[in-house]
Amino acid sequence: MIPFLENKQLALIIPVYNEGKALVANFTEIKKILDEDHIKCQFHFIDDGSKDNTWEVIESLSNKHSNVSGIKFARNFGKEIALRAGIESIDADLYLTMDSDLQHPPRYIKTMLELMETQQADIIDGVKATRGKESFKHRFFAKSFYKILKSVTGLEMDNSSDFKLMNRQVIDNLREFHERNLFFRGIVSWVGFNVVTFEFDVDERKEGASHFSFGKLVFLAMSAILSYTSKPLYLTIFSGILFLIFALIMGVQTLFNFFFGHAISGFSTVILLILITGSMIMLSLGIIGVYISRIYEEIKRRPRYVIEKKL
Structure with a gap:
């Protein structure tokens, strides 16, 4: 065993969703590598409301291995909530969050x-040196998202991942976050502490298929921005000032033409102004509406997740 782990309990937090076909093979590979490196740990699976036999597989693994535990959600709540539930439902000294598909290499x-x-770090933040075989659309959107997130929130999260090692002090502080909609990577970056980045190469999936669609990526991006900044709301003020200036200019021009007897056709201009101002009003209302919906979800104080079964 690594001397650092001699008196410490390491928990691997692994969220899974419809991974029944691949879970045994992937678990076997992870356990094999950890055994070779003489690393003892507790495997803690969070079944995010899978529709297949994922929970039965976890139960089988738990019966065969004393260091396997898990919880099952009553329905699908999403990976971010699953990670949060994982760190809340097991006690350890060190917590490692990772995917079950081996794209976060256990080596x-x-x-x-x-x-x-060696670095006396509180958080080891896994950063993707390479992103594996991602589509151009996915890669472009991910890069754009991290740039936008940095510009509006100040969080430096380029190529970040959920492959993170954290100590108990960090976890205790993360447990104090009671918001219902959260971006796990964001709150880990936000809490601070002594963070050391670690670059790794993303491996390819050996079994199964990704359940993270482009639509889910867009929703996650929106959720992250809404959770960590209110700057989009200022867009409504900026657009209002811009159109006030524009209206004043057009007003002066209209009065000038009126008093000097110039004929005004102006129909196209009026239609264009109506379309532009109407679209900006709807955009502003949409941004405000999204924030109000977040407030509404938070004040209801519903539980973030519902656990159906435990191991």
Whole structure:
């Protein structure tokens, strides 16, 4: 065993969704590498309301291995909530969050633990050196999202991932976040502490298929921006000032033409102004409406997730 882990309990938080066909093979691969590196840990699976036999597979693994535990959601709540539930439902000294599909390579876990010890770090933040075989659309959107997020929130999260190693102090602070809509990578970056980045190469999936669609990526991006900044609301003020100036200019021009007897055709201009101002009003109302919906969801104080079963 790594000396750093001698008196510490390491928990691997692994969210899964419809991974029944691939889970045994992927778990076996992770466990094999950890055993080779003499790393003892508790595997903690969070079944995010899977529709297949994922929970039965987790139960089978738990019966065979004493260091496998898990919880099952009553329905699908999303990966971000699953990660939050994972860190809340098990006690340990160190927490490692990772995907079950081996795209977060388990061979790097030993290096991350050693880095935490040598650098006296509170968080080892896994950053993608390469993004694997992603589509151009997915890669372009991800790059654009991180640039926008940095410009509006100040969070530096380019090529970030959920492959993170954190100590108990960080986890205790993360548990204090009670918001219903959260962006897990965002809150880990937001809390601060001594963070050391660790670059890794993303491996290809050996089994199964990704359940993270482009639509879900767009929704996650919107959720992250709404959760960490109110700057989009200022867009309504900016657009209002811009159109006030424009209206004053047009008003002066109209009065000038009226008093000097110039004929005004102006029909196209009026239609164009109506379309532009109407679209800006609707955009502003939409932005305000999204924030109000977030407020409404938060004040209802519903539980973030519902657990159906536990191991």
